[in-house]
Amino acid sequence: MASSILVTGGTGRLGTLVVGRLRAASESVRVLSRHAHGTDDGGARVIGDLATGAGVEAAVAGIRTVVHCAGNAKGDAAMTRTLVRAAQDAGVQHLVFISVVGAERVPVVSGVDRAVFGYFAAKRAAEQVVAESGIPYSTLRATQFQESMLAVVRQMAKSPVIPAPTGTRFQPVAVDEVAAALVELALGEPAGAVPDLGGPRAYLMADLIRGYLAATGRRRLFLPVRFPGAAAAAIRAGANLVPERAVGKQTWEELLAEQTAAP
Numbered sequence: 001m002a003s004s005i006l007v008t009g010g011t012g013r014l015g016t017l018v019v020g021r022l023r024a025a026s027e028s029v030r031v032l033s034r035h036a037h038g039t040d041d042g043g044a045r046v047i048g049d050l051a052t053g054a055g056v057e058a059a060v061a062g063i064r065t066v067v068h069c070a071g072n073a074k075g076d077a078a079m080t081r082t083l084v085r086a087a088q089d090a091g092v093q094h095l096v097f098i099s100v101v102g103a104e105r106v107p108v109v110s111g112v113d114r115a116v117f118g119y120f121a122a123k124r125a126a127e128q129v130v131a132e133s134g135i136p137y138s139t140l141r142a143t144q145f146q147e148s149m150l151a152v153v154r155q156m157a158k159s160p161v162i163p164a165p166t167g168t169r170f171q172p173v174a175v176d177e178v179a180a181a182l183v184e185l186a187l188g189e190p191a192g193a194v195p196d197l198g199g200p201r202a203y204l205m206a207d208l209i210r211g212y213l214a215a216t217g218r219r220r221l222f223l224p225v226r227f228p229g230a231a232a233a234a235i236r237a238g239a240n241l242v243p244e245r246a247v248g249k250q251t252w253e254e255l256l257a258e259q260t261a262a263p
């Protein structure tokens, strides 16, 4: 059967779960990746690079719906533009995009803003590329993925002294809940900008770290740090949070219990 749904970033943390859920729903799925090997995605892989455009035309050929989960620290808007151009030419009928809560609320003005929080502006620019593409679309903004936060916290906890940004809160959401929401969008009609998806609770960054340390029986010293700049101030004011959409189910404590349990 020819694939009808393309998942960009289908080898990543979110995309892998999206692909699994689409396949479980009996959809035929193609995955775009820069690499021939790596995560098992069931074989229907097209090699391509959204940064250079190589292979992208072939990846979207014959595709009805694109779920765009590919993301990079840099170049999100340019990558999305490349995808959109190819999708327009191929007659794609639905483009599903994952963005981040706060994309339009975190001001990225100075070099410091850009260095630490440029991600938000890049996602906002990519959202605009999608919205202005002329392709019917659905865009979902999610808060930080719990599993991504855990990877960061694990890394931080390797150091005997942990720099903890003061006043910074996160509302982590289980990545599989985001995958489920994206799949529901992909299988439905294009819905434009849909309501945000946030985790069940917001936590100070220091408390996320403390929870991990307690769950793994570690003790560390904390070094409070305060990032300068307008973007950091907006984050401290909660621009990355969406309390009115705290609809995620799994809590940080539940993730820790699952991920730090002895085998």
Ligand SMILES: NC(=O)c1ccc[n+]([C@@H]2O[C@H](COP(=O)([O-])OP(=O)(O)OC[C@H]3O[C@@H](n4cnc5c(N)ncnc54)[C@H](OP(=O)(O)O)[C@@H]3O)[C@@H](O)[C@H]2O)c1
Binding pocket: 008, 009, 010, 011, 012, 013, 014, 015, 032, 033, 034, 035, 048, 049, 050, 051, 052, 068, 069, 070, 071, 072, 079, 098, 099, 100, 101, 123, 142, 143, 144, 145, 146, 148, 149
């Ligand atoms: N992590 C979070 O907390 C969070 C929160 C809200 C929204 N999001 C958004 O959700 C999406 C997925 O995040 P994630 O954490 O699952 O990412 P991830 O695990 O880092 O995966 C990134 C994916 O992007 C693909 N990719 C990167 N550069 C590419 C390029 N030049 N051409 C083609 N593919 C490329 C990678 O594929 P290959 O390496 O196989 O080529 C990989 O599958 C991103 O758009 C991210 O901005 C993330």
